[in-house]
Amino acid sequence: MINFKNIKKEFPILKTKVNGKDLVYLDNAATTQKPKSVINKITEVYENYNANVHRGIYSLSEKSTEMYENTRENIVKFINAKSIKEIVFTRNCTESINLVANSWAKNLCMPGDEIIVSILEHHSNLVPWQEVSKVKGAKLIYVPLLKSGELDMDFFINSFSDRTKLVCVTGMSNVLGIKTDLKRIIKSAHQNNVKVLVDAAQLAGHSIIDVQDLDADFLAFSSHKMLGPTGVGVLYAKEEILEEMYPYIFGGDMIRSVDKENSVYADLPTRFEAGTPNFADIIAFDEALKFLNDIGLENIEKYERNLFLYAKSKLEKMKNLELYIPENHEICGGIISFNVLGVHAHDVASILDQEGICIRAGMLCAQPLVKDFLKENAVARISFYLYNDEEDVEKLVTGLEKVTRIFE
Amino acid sequence: MDLYQENILDHYKNPRNYGDLKNVSKSVKESNPLCGDEIKMDFLLENGIVKDVKFSGNGCAISQASASMLTDEIKGKKVVEVLKMGKEDVLDLLGIDLSPARLKCALLSLYAVKRGVGGERNS
Numbered sequence A: 001m002i003n004f005k006n007i008k009k010e011f012p013i014l015k016t017k018v019n020g021k022d023l024v025y026l027d028n029a030a031t032t033q034k035p036k037s038v039i040n041k042i043t044e045v046y047e048n049y050n051a052n053v054h055r056g057i058y059s060l061s062e063k064s065t066e067m068y069e070n071t072r073e074n075i076v077k078f079i080n081a082k083s084i085k086e087i088v089f090t091r092n093c094t095e096s097i098n099l100v101a102n103s104w105a106k107n108l109c110m111p112g113d114e115i116i117v118s119i120l121e122h123h124s125n126l127v128p129w130q131e132v133s134k135v136k137g138a139k140l141i142y143v144p145l146l147k148s149g150e151l152d153m154d155f156f157i158n159s160f161s162d163r164t165k166l167v168c169v170t171g172m173s174n175v176l177g178i179k180t181d182l183k184r185i186i187k188s189a190h191q192n193n194v195k196v197l198v199d200a201a202q203l204a205g206h207s208i209i210d211v212q213d214l215d216a217d218f219l220a221f222s223s224h225k226m227l228g229p230t231g232v233g234v235l236y237a238k239e240e241i242l243e244e245m246y247p248y249i250f251g252g253d254m255i256r257s258v259d260k261e262n263s264v265y266a267d268l269p270t271r272f273e274a275g276t277p278n279f280a281d282i283i284a285f286d287e288a289l290k291f292l293n294d295i296g297l298e299n300i301e302k303y304e305r306n307l308f309l310y311a312k313s314k315l316e317k318m319k320n321l322e323l324y325i326p327e328n329h330e331i332c333g334g335i336i337s338f339n340v341l342g343v344h345a346h347d348v349a350s351i352l353d354q355e356g357i358c359i360r361a362g363m364l365c366a367q368p369l370v371k372d373f374l375k376e377n378a379v380a381r382i383s384f385y386l387y388n389d390e391e392d393v394e395k396l397v398t399g400l401e402k403v404t405r406i407f408e
Numbered sequence B: 001m002d003l004y005q006e007n008i009l010d011h012y013k014n015p016r017n018y019g020d021l022k023n024v025s026k027s028v029k030e031s032n033p034l035c036g037d038e039i040k041m042d043f044l045l046e047n048g049i050v051k052d053v054k055f056s057g058n059g060c061a062i063s064q065a066s067a068s069m070l071t072d073e074i075k076g077k078k079v080v081e082v083l084k085m086g087k088e089d090v091l092d093l094l095g096i097d098l099s100p101a102r103l104k105c106a107l108l109s110l111y112a113v114k115r116g117v118g119g120e121r122n123s
């Protein structure tokens, strides 16, 4: 048994006070806090072996290069990829998705082609595809959500045509916490010879990801949402697909040789990593992977699920809340969106902030979902991670009671 | 200081000048789509004076209370005076300091007012 109580101690920020109150951090879907080991690693890099990677012949550079590549190797294991050639470092999940849009989709899509997305998508997995559609004259098809919380799989399966080029789907909704049936989605897409991009921003670090078992073609995520530093994203893509892709950022590091007119581009994956990478943070990202692996993703998933159930039961007891929890909440991870009746979500967030409680409010970067599906102008959202506990939920409930009192 | 002062809550719960104008010189809409704040303001301008103004909208207490206070403030005022109003005037009306994120909510109605009386949107 993992003792989750001790985990909180590893996160220095959780000891700080906000507006004179103990910090209760419930905005993990936006970004997560960092354990000491990650923070210390960043300092360690800068104090001990800061040197540009893949460039110096001297030992300092060799050391940083080795550490940098070590993170890549551990990401291979973390998502069960086949090789380091399939792991490209980017700045964030959004950039990973844009890399696929620019280097793969734009070269492939023709006027009249179709890209399937789901209504659950975060703007990061929508706007790039709108852009591809605009430039290439392709069309976006939205898979709707059933009341149960599942994507409408009949609609999905029937939406394939010989013009379908790509399916882009989130592994977990950042608004409703819904985990999509990725295996089934990918299987039916492949039966139609269509490739699938998985936005794993909310899934990574919360559930086990096995890209081979899923048979995902592309999978994108951000380090900062899984205990790691900001400024680090990952794109996984099958080697044979990456091999076909043409880079869209050019310059140093991504080349093998350069003469006056022409250049030969580097092997995978560095072909897609032009310029000096954020190596210090990438090296520190490895500490986040280690932290998660030590606890075990299965344990984390179970822990968050229990916290979800606890919060659900507490919030359901409050009379003036509208909870956006799907009928089949079994498929939800540790995210709950809600509104306090008669109070705008921003006011809820501001009052909770005075109590030291951080929650998200607004469109949550998912305007089509919030506006067209939930039919709301704004929602409030709590999202858990492994350092949250029942006490946090109780403080939230007390905070929400204060909201109600103020607006009575 | 507490954001949710009595006067703000009062204006939020009992907004002044709420609704539509029958006689309209100009009607403007402003919104912060990502926050979900929306304001519509109707203006009746006569001889360089804001003869009447009404607003309707949807959004957080800060955005709606500032619209209520601001419409109260500008009613009967000269347009040239209204055009001179700025961020500080809105904060004075609210009687609080706001973080940059919440300032956007408060200034929405100022933008509407500026456009409504003929000026351009600027803060």
Ligand SMILES: Cc1ncc(COP(=O)(O)O)c(C=O)c1O
Pocket: A029, A030, A092, A093, A094, A095, A122, A124, A125, A170, A172, A173, A174, A199, A201, A202, A222, A365
């Ligand atoms: C589902 C989902 N996809 C993509 C992103 C984008 O992540 P990032 O901002 O790190 O690129 C987020 C984060 O907000 C998200 O929740």
